[in-house]
Amino acid sequence: MKQRLITAVIAGAAFVTLVIIGEWPFTLLMIALASVAMGELIRMKQMKLLSPMSFLSFILMWLLLIPEKMTSLEWLHVHKLELFLLLIVVLLALTVVTKNSFTFDDVGFIVLASVYTGLGFHYFIYTRFLDDGLFLLFFILILVWSTDSGAYFAGRSFGKHKLWPEISPKKTIEGAIGGILVAFLIGITYVLFVPIFDSWFITVLFIFVVSVTGQLGDLVESALKRHYSVKDSGQVLPGHGGILDRFDSLIFVMPILYLLGLI
Template identity: 35%
Template structure:
């Protein structure tokens, strides 16, 4: 518990500070987190018994991040299409030495660890991006906190017993309630849009964040590992700490675009 607390006290201000500063600071944050998350994802693949493609995945990650930070949207789409063709092409040219599971996993490695996570930068760069980004982060944290507190006190019915023996339906509902409560407080003091919008946003983040958490738990269970890494003392790896945000950030980003 002490390691977990100290990591949070040191890591959270650095993370929030780089998000607050925006621009190249957030770009640096996203680049580091994406590459570390990718390496963790590939390591999980090895634990599962799959052949991973570290050189190819890192190269396409660099291409994607370069396109992202230089605001070349057409390059970003090209990078994704290029990676899709490479994965399927490698399967086609080297089968049966390469399996469909191998190709799918390496494709997903970049999409999940890099493309989804890089929406942190995309959201921060939007008009009023600092407010939307901080709101997303706080709502994810509120969901995690509510799910833990309510689940620990009142949890009786397991939410996904084959994935996580500790997460409960009651905790999940508690996480949603906490997320909505923080959204109401944010609306009360920050305004910016209607209360209904904030409630919808809190619900979307509360649900997607918990699904992201469960997805990463299922991934680790498939590999037979407890944590995705050991980089953050008391927390595990980058994927362990950002699994909820990885799912929530893209939904908020495209939701903001639709509402604009």
């Protein structure tokens, strides 16, 4: 418990500081976190980290992750998305070249893992550099953290009905509802001091979407770990597991907010 608390304080303070600083330090942090998270997925799959396939996995992820303004592929006369699709074709061709020692399932894993981590962390960067990005990103962080805390304490105090025991045996329906209620309590308090949206309808919708999809993102990572029979995604954060264990909710929330036009 002491180790967990120390890690939370140090890592949390460093993360918040870089969020506030923004610019290159924050962008480099997101690239580093996404790269570690991709490595965690590769290890779950039991692929060799130092291999051509892993290298291609990182390339695909970085293509989605790094903002357009930071990379220029004009010398290749190709757009980043076109290169992404071309590399998928190369991966599919490798299933033939390797006589299925590298399989279609491996291709699917690499593509989906790169999209999962690449786009998730990409929209961190995207949101931070919006005009009101600092306050908006803090709003999202506060909502996710308050949902997690509310779900934990509500589940411990009132939890009786399992939410999805096949995926996450400890989570309860009461905990999930408690997480949403706490997110609304903390979220409404935040916007009273730091107005984010002009409409209360959008504010309420935003809080609900973040709280619900954040919990869904947590379940997605739980399903992933259960599938690969691992307890934690990694050990980079003592007492807390890996980067995916800490950012599973957030990297699921960010693309959904973008797709819904809420960021």
